[in-house]
Amino acid sequence: MKKIRVRFAPSPTGPLHIGGVRTALYNYLLARKEGGTFILRIEDTDRTRFVTGAEAYIKEALSWFGMVPEEGPDQGGAYGPYRQSERKERYREQVQMLLEKGKAYRAFDTPEEIAAMKEAWQAKGVHSPKYDAVTRQSMRNSLTLSPSEVEELVASGAPHVVRLLVDPGREVAFEDEIRGEVRFSTSELDDKVLLKGDGMPTYHLANVVDDYHMKITHVIRGEEWLSSTPHHVLLYEAFGWRAEMPVFAHLPLILKPSGKGKLSKRDGAKFGFPVFPMDWEAEDGTHYLGFREAGFLPSAVINFLAFLGWNPGGEQEIFTMEELVEVFTPQNIVKSGARFDYDKALWFNQQHIMKCTVEELYEMVKDRVQSAYGVLDAPYVKEIIPLMQERIKTLNEFVPSTRFFFTEDWAYEAKMIRKKWKEDSPRHLKALKDVLQGLDPFEAPAIEAMVRDFIQENALSFGAIMPLLRIGLTGTMKGPDLYKSMEIIGRERSIQRLERALEAFPAIKAGGQHPG
């Protein structure tokens, strides 16, 4: 069997959208699974929408996810260059070939003339007039103008485009891997522009020419391309490449979590979650939140995205990239669009955090700790990590929920103090503090045994002691195992905190009206 070659072909018009990441992922997965080649091609043919930094962003995102292409602008390869703006000559040559074969023609109409044409035909009762077999005869192109006129216009440098000559009245059919056979009537197709007035190719031309020259075997792309695929098929035919035409697979779109339409870049801000891999500052100053900065693991985003519109059929949901490669089959891609579900993304992230080793998590969390507290004590942080793994959904939660391990600068949750601080409390807490003072070693099992004994000997309940102890030591009722926490905080700080609590709690109890 022929070696598989797939490409991810984004336009550098802004940050890579999460839908684009999923397209890249499915391409990558197929390539890896079949031992094929994953290629990155930059489709920068629209000079008006070009955004500086977008290409770098795309590459960084791919690399963050671990989807590094084997061929691409940076990697090179036998079929380069991999940036369409650097391939202009090829497109021009290929278009010349089409022109000579009579499969394409030059059109000199201005946008205004085309708009006028559409209006005129609409007035005549044509539902959706387009530049096609019924209208092109009344336009200014190399089909209607005399050869000498055309020659003159071209020689004088008159701006014009090259259009594909679509013959009406026949059917174009192709097999889509996901949807089965799809048919279109060529009578519904317009004469697509192939070469723009500025000499740049359109997507349709560049895409087909490049896929052919780069020996692409499978085109896996978003569903928004399904409608233009018949044009692409026609182009392969016009070039005489029908036998080498790649297999098409059109992916369902990712939809907004609520409401209508596909997920757009504005939805992130609107719904309060990231829709981009990483942060991005737009030229107009708009800030777009990234999954990375929101505290997501790349493996979790990949896992989440893989399952939006695909699933391996079994009960397992948590997969590493390697495992996904193992089980991925394009046949299991779903046909219908999938709604973006942020809660599920958080769940995947939590699951992946739980699966991490301490070392892995340390690497992901150290910069956050460093910038929050200015110092970084690696062994100390690594002691804390296991305690937090199953109680944070994002990496960003690590710092705020471990504050009491790193600083004395935090407030008491007053509500519980008011509820639990009774007449006997000071005496008990003080006694407990004294026993702790003499405890050796100051380690979780010993602390736990001691506290249990203390409660039993004084005929107390856990509820009378533990909440006060926890609040006094950590300030909050939420948190990891208290005994282990005390071990990490250490005897000295624990004692100091209890002394501080002994002083502060009565006042908090008295000032009952203060909000928690």
Add this chain to the structure above:
RNA sequence: GGCCCGUUCGUCUAUCGGUUAGGACAUCGGGUUUUCAUCCCGGAAAGAGGGGUUCGAUUCCCCUACGGGCUACCA
């Protein structure tokens, strides 16, 4: 409007003619725990509608409805 694609719990999905329609997220209830989280147990929750085909349709076909995409010298 036209063309194309789609339609199973709120959401992501399994089912490839015969199932009590399964799982996951979210949600609700209970248990474990010093708290939170994790974990465990349990509940509620779905085949858009109408016609066919068939002994039998969620599954195959048609129609309608609804949703989505495209309809640019954007990709």
